[in-house]
Amino acid sequence: xxxxxxxxxxxxxxxxxxxxxxxxxxxxxxxxxxxxxxxxxxxxxxxxxxxxxxxxxxxxxxxxxxxxxxxxxxxxxxxxxxxxxxxxxxxxxxxxxxxxxxxxxxxxxxxxxxxxxxxxxxxxxxxxxxxxxxxxxxxxxxxxxxxxxxxxxxxxxxxxxxxxxxxxxxxxxxxxxxxxxxxxxxxxxxxxxxxxxxxxxxxxxxxxxxxxxxxxxxxxxxxxxxxxxxxxxxxxxxxxxxxxxxxxxxxxxxxxxxxxxxxxxxxxxxxxxxxxxxxxxxxxxxxxxxxxxxxxxxxxxx
Numbered sequence: 001x002x003x004x005x006x007x008x009x010x011x012x013x014x015x016x017x018x019x020x021x022x023x024x025x026x027x028x029x030x031x032x033x034x035x036x037x038x039x040x041x042x043x044x045x046x047x048x049x050x051x052x053x054x055x056x057x058x059x060x061x062x063x064x065x066x067x068x069x070x071x072x073x074x075x076x077x078x079x080x081x082x083x084x085x086x087x088x089x090x091x092x093x094x095x096x097x098x099x100x101x102x103x104x105x106x107x108x109x110x111x112x113x114x115x116x117x118x119x120x121x122x123x124x125x126x127x128x129x130x131x132x133x134x135x136x137x138x139x140x141x142x143x144x145x146x147x148x149x150x151x152x153x154x155x156x157x158x159x160x161x162x163x164x165x166x167x168x169x170x171x172x173x174x175x176x177x178x179x180x181x182x183x184x185x186x187x188x189x190x191x192x193x194x195x196x197x198x199x200x201x202x203x204x205x206x207x208x209x210x211x212x213x214x215x216x217x218x219x220x221x222x223x224x225x226x227x228x229x230x231x232x233x234x235x236x237x238x239x240x241x242x243x244x245x246x247x248x249x250x251x252x253x254x255x256x257x258x259x260x261x262x263x264x265x266x267x268x269x270x271x272x273x274x275x276x277x278x279x280x281x282x283x284x285x286x287x288x289x290x291x292x293x294x295x296x297x298x299x300x301x302x
Contacts (some may be wrong), residue, residue, distance in 0.1 A: 013156045020089040020160075028098055031086045032243050039082025043075050049290040050074060056289045060211040076285035080239050084130040092167040095136055103137050103237070107249035114231035114252045115143060120186030122225045124234045124253075124272045126197030128280055128287045133245055134237035135193045136168040145191040146171035148182070148221075150202065175203060179224060186228040194221040196272060197280075197287075199295045207298045208270045210277060216296040222268040226261065232268060234275040238283055250275050 019038070023031035043049065053074035057065060065073075087099055114121045123138065123145075125131050139145040147165065151174055152158040162172045173181060173192075186192060199205075199216045204223075207214045225232055232253040238246045253271045258264055280287045 009154045013154055016157065016160070019086075023086045023089055024093050028087075028090070028094065031090065032083050035082040035084075035086030036079045037082070039078040039080070039085075040075065042082070043078035049078075052292065053077075053289040056291075056293065057284075059213065059294070073285045074289060077288060080129075080286055081288075083243065084132070084239065087130060088132045088164055091132075091136065091164045095168050096140065099133065100137060100140055102244040103133065103247055104240075104244065105247045105249065107235075107251075108247075110249045110251045111138070111143075111233055111235070114233050115189075115191070117231055118189045120189055120225075120228055120230035121191040122186070122221050122230050122232050123191055123193045124196055124221065124232055124276065125193065125236050126195050126276050126280070126287070127291070128197070128236050128276075128283065129238040130245060131193070131195065131237060132165070134235060134247060135165070135170055137237070137245075137247060138191055138193075139169045143191050144171075144188075145169075145193060146173050146185055147193040148173045148175060148195075150175045150200075179220075182224050183228055186224065186230045192221075192230075194218070196221065196269070197276060197293070198291065199293055201296070206266060206269060208266065208273050210273055210293060213294050214298040215273075215293050216298075217269055217273060219265050219269050222265045222272070226264055226268065232272055234272055234279070236276070236279045236283075238279075238286055248279065250279075 023034060050071065054067065054070045057070040057073060090099065111121065123134070125134060135145055135147045147170055149161070149172055152161060165172050171185070173185070182192065196218050198218070200218070203218045204220055205216045206219045208217045209215065210217065224230070234250040234253065236248050238248060240246055253268060253275065255264060255267045255271060258267070
């Protein structure tokens with residue numbers, strides 16, 4: 001790594017540490033304001049993200065949305081994300097006293113029913129709303145939970161994120177960890193949070209339709225869940241207009257076994273993706289449209 005990159009990464013790390021210190025010593029209302037302002041500033045400075053957001057919203061919605069409406073959705077996502085990051089940075093000192101009381105649940109009975117089966121629960125979600133608060137809340141309710149997280153580009157930032165997770169009792173499992181660790185975790189009857197809405201070749205995937213377009217989608221969670229008998233429970237933690245949270249939990253996804261394991265993996269992944277898509281459509285300003293969900297092209301049939 002050259003000197004410029006090292007210097008840039010160090011500057012970013014120090015800035016985040018400074019923001020973390022700041023937002024932990026001021027009232028949450030002010031911290032949320034700072035987070036929203038930082039998110040808005042990032043949006044205004046990133047023409048590239050604005051362009052990608054409009055392009056991807058156009059792929060999905062066409063002319064159902066005006067250009068201004070698409071920009072508004074993108075801007076709102078960046079503001080929401082800034083606020084979400086601030087709450088995560090406040091986990092160590094303020095989760096139990098300030099953040100958890102702001103979470104309203106809708107469908108918790110679906111999670112409890114899946115948990116009571118005793119074969120583990122895979123909480124299927126995406127980069128929508130505040131997925132870190134989602135995992136922390138489930139853990140705080142007495143359900144041993146782990147999250148699978150991709151390592152950040154800077155080990156110092158990665159450690160900072162893991163420390164925030166561990167501060168609320170979560171177990172962090174890296175994407176580079178052995179599948180045996182995940183299988184063992186589920187077979188103990190625990191919960192595992194996974195994100196299934198990114199196009200990434202760092203994990204094994206398969207093409208399933210997302211918003212009507214073939215999209216490369218992670219399938220590791222489907223494979224391990226079917227092998228262990230774990231329940232697949234779609235969920236999302238959404239930010240509300242008053243800067244509170246609503247944790248939406250859907251009924252467990254069930255499929256009729258086909259007799260072919262690969263087919264079952266596809267069907268589970270498809271069903272989970274469809275439920276997640278419904279949640280995104282209802283809350284488009286809380287999902288990262290700047291991410292190219294359709295970057296990988298599906299090979300033509302042979």
